[in-house]
Every structure is written in C-alpha cells, then in structure tokens.
Amino acid sequence: MTPDPAAPRRRLARVARLVALAAVVVFASLFVVREREPIAAGFAGLRWELVAAAGALVVVGLAASAASWRAVLAGLGSRVPARAAARIFFLAQLGKYVPGSVWPVVAQTEMSREYHVPRARSASAALAHLLVGTVCGVVAAAVALATSSADALATYWWTIPVGVVGAAMLVPAVLNRVLGLAFRVLRRPAPEPVGGRDLLVACAWALVVWVAFGTHLWLLLLAHGLTPTPSLWLLATGAYALAWVVGFVVVVLPAGAGAREAALVLALGATVGAGDALALALVSRVLMLGGDVVLAGVAVAAARRGRQEHPLAPAP
Template sequence: MNSPAAPPGAPRARRWPRLRRYLRPFALAVVAVFATLYLIDEWDEISAGLGRLDLGAVGAAFALVLLGLAFTTMTWRAALGGLGSPLSVITASRIFLLGELGKYVPGGVWPVVAQSVLSRDHGVRRTRAILAGMVRWVVSVVMGVVVAMVTLAFSSPEALHAYWWLTILAAGGVVSLVPAVFNWWFPAALTLVRRGDSIEPISARAMLEACLWTTAMWLAFGLHLWFLARSLGAPAEGLLLLTTGGYALAWVVGFVIVVLPAGAGAREAALVLVLATALSREDALVLALVSRFLMLLADGTSAGLAVMVARLGGWGHTVAQVRAQAPRNG
C-alpha cells in the first residue's frame, strides 16, 4: 500500500527552520565583522573626538539616538499596520531593530531583507514586510527633505538662499505622500517586488502616523547633534535648527549612496559641509564621526534590549500561534 504523497513544499518547510537556525548567527557575525572593520578604520579619530567632548553631553546624545531609533521603529510599525499586518510594539521592535543591523553590510537592501525574514515568524507575508520597509524609506527621505528645508531655511539669513532648492524637493515629496497619490504611484513602481501579489493601499491614518513618528525621529537626532556641538563651543543661536536640518539632509545623502554601509563617508561629508557654517571643519568632522559611533553603539544596544525584553516578557508567537495567525495577517 502506497503511503500518501507529501504535500508540495513539505521538505522545504521542514528544512527552513533548521536552515534559519544557522543563518541568523551567520548574519549577525557578518554584521559584526563590517561594524568592527569600520571602528578599526576610524577609531583613532573617534577616540580623539570623544576625548574633546563633555561626558554628560555624550551621554545625553546617546540617549537621544536611542529615542530616535524608537521613533523610527514606530514608523515601520505604522507602515506595516497600514498595509494590513499590525504587530505589538515589542514584537515590531525586535524585528525592526535586529533587521536594521543589516545596514552595516554594503548593499543597502539588507535591513529590509532581514526584517522580511524575521517577520515570517509572526505570520507576516514576506512581500508585505518588504513593502513596509520601502514605505519607511520613502517617508524618511521625504520628511528628511521637509525637515531640512524648514530648519535650514531659518537657521540663518544666508541659509535661505543656499538651500532654496530644498523647497522644490519638499513640495514634490509632500504631494507624493498624500494617500491618494501614494497609493497610485507606489504599487506601479514596485511591480517587480509584487510578483503577482496584490498591494494593499495604505490608509491615511497610517501614513499620517508614519510621517509624525519620522518627524519626531529627525528632531531627536538633531537634538543629539546639538548637545555634541554645544560641548565643542558652537554658538547657541540657530544651532538646533542647523543640527536638525543638517542631520536630516546628511542622512538623505547617505541613503542615496547605497553602495556604502549605512551611507558611510557620504553622510559625514554632507554633515561636515552643513555644520561648517557654525563650526570649524575640524570640529564638524569630530561631530560627524562621534555621531556615527553613537549611532552604531545605539543600533547594537537597542537591538539587544529589544530581544532581551521580548524573551524575558514572553512576548512573541509560538509556532502554533504563527500558523493560526498567518491567514489573518496575510
């Protein structure tokens, strides 16, 4: 008597958990290698810069970077929920912050890839997780340009003339985020990612939440740079506007340069260029390098905290719960 045939994909389904058990430590090891190489290459300048800064200012800046990462996590969570897969804050934090470590590997796409893989454990379709990551990227870039335009334009009388072109980019970006417009062009631009699956339109509420969380993120990151700049003696007048707009603009530049890990080099160059209006180029470079170091430290810290809280608190789904929720989450 012949045994019943195994359903298609069954061997692959059995292999996947076993393969994933080895892939995750390997992926974390790759991230650690690239992050370590960056630190080795820049450590002399970073340590010299830290030696010039007040310890309290560095601590405040680090806390604000952690806060900014929490805000950007909420942006991703809002996007994913708006696409039809709501997750708890703890679960979303674990997925997003662990996945974000992939930005230290050259290529630019690894955070989204990692988040899509981690999301599968919680019944989220991989395509939807990828789309949520792309929505976050789009919102971060557009709101980064908007924040840079508003803050830099008012940071000094000369800045309005120097950054007038940001007004055009910001206006076009804001229009592109209007849900009726976004839900038209975004699916059309992602036909290759869609692979035949339908793309749910994102709700106006989810888009508004994502924009607000992203704006809060830029303010937190700008304030962390303000503490560092004040520690180096930068004049207070207009400084918060300059650091907020400068960081947002530098991040957008670094994002465009996707070949480098997390925009390494390009972001610092753009930040030095903007901050040089209030600081010497040497001091501006110190701020850029220390800021990068604090970001790397905060990325690792926040990811570790998210995993620890999820495990200690018992958050997360069992395999049975994942299978039960998979149809509901799409």
C-alpha cells in the same frame, strides 16, 4: 512521533541569523578600527554629559523610527505586537552595516513571516517606511535650514521645492501609486494600499525621528563648546536630516558611511571648521552604531520575555 517538517527551516534560519550577525560585527568593527584615530580625536575634549544626552536622543530617534515602520505595517493590515515589532526592526537594522542596501529589507521580510506577515506585505512596508522617512527628512531639512539663517536659506533654497514635492508624496493616494509603480518595476504583484490614519501616525513618528536626531547633533555641537541658540538647533536639525538623506541615496555605502559625514562637513564646516565638523560627524556615527546594537539586544531580550507574543506558524 511525527517529525516537524518546519524544524530544518527553523534551524537554517537560526544559522543564517548567526552568520548575518557575525558579518555585522565584522564590518562594524572594521569601521571602528579604521577610523579609531579620528574617532578618538572627535571624543577628546567633549563634555561627556552632553555626549551621553546625545546618545540617549539617538536611542529615542531609533525607537521612533521603529514605531513609524510598525504604523506603516499596521496600515497594510498587519498589526504586530510592540515587542515583536521591535525585535524584527532593530535586528534587521543591523543589516545596514553590511555592504549592499537590501539586507535590512531582506531581514525584515524573513523575520516578519514568523508573525503572520506575508513577504509581499513586509517588503511593501519596508519600502513605504523608507519613503516616509526620507520624504519627512527632506521636509525637515527644508524647513529647518530655511529658517536657521539667511546664509543657510541662500545655500539650501533648493530643499524647499524638493520638500514640497516630497510632502505631496505623503498623500495616501500618491504614496500608494508610487508603491504600486515600484512593485511593477520589480515585476511583483501590487501591494495593498496603506491606510490614511496609519500613514499619518507613521509620518508623525518620522518627524519625531528628525527632531531627536537633530537635537543629538545640536548637543554634540554644544559639547564642542558652541553657544546654545535656536538658530544653531535649526542648523543642526536641518543638516543632519539632509546628510541622512544623502547617505541613504548613496546606496553603495553601508549605512551611508562617508556620504553622510561629507554632507555634515559641508553643512557645518562654516560653523565649526571642516576638521571639527568631520570629528563630530564620526562621533555621531559611533553613537548611532551603539544605539543600533543596544536596541537590538534589548528588543531580543524583551521579545523572549513576552510569552504572549510567541510566534506561530510562518506566513506564506
């Protein structure tokens, strides 16, 4: 019987995934242990039904982010089945809890090969997805903060021109040029252009992400005792989108840890006080961590049950 030449590589990949998963567990556990007292203080006194609803919206937002990535990948020419895409995306996202911003991209690139997605295309999809999510986040922050109150407009007026410039980057010709420039800087071959229709779908899903994440923060503010108003929802949505972008830009911190919370304290401190804003930011962080872990587990289980989506030979 002829030995399978790909078997050692598959075994090595399984070992690498187990090591990566162990690293994620270690770093996530360190965060929870280190911040256990402020996290406990943040949850204390909150209305649990609203916290649960906020957690559900975190799951919705994360699922929408996966759908946005899948749309970008489709626009580049690889239409991966939904269960397979969920498995790749949510497992790779656990890498953001390990120091270094490249791990989710590396994981997506390697796992996508099992579904005939070339490395270059997968890397291009990861970069395009980050650009779409970040730009849509800036646009959402600009619109929400500018319309939430006169004080917020006076403070965050600068997000409007940044949002306009960002929106221009979502034009297919501009985005494809930016991707091409990025790959030239990395000394890699130019990627395939992203299709306009799929890019529009990716942007629509990205906006769903920010609505869901903003509403989750709004619910946490309500759980803290604030009165539900449209202006509070706009403030929460804009503040979270802006804080996420800040956390993304600060690439040296795992999943933007610290930077995102600091931005939320600055945005919400005048509304609930700096101490309570930090406590709610930590509660939000725990909900995000829980959502990532739950969705990764569900995606793996669903992919195993999907017989029709079994991987074939890896792509080159």
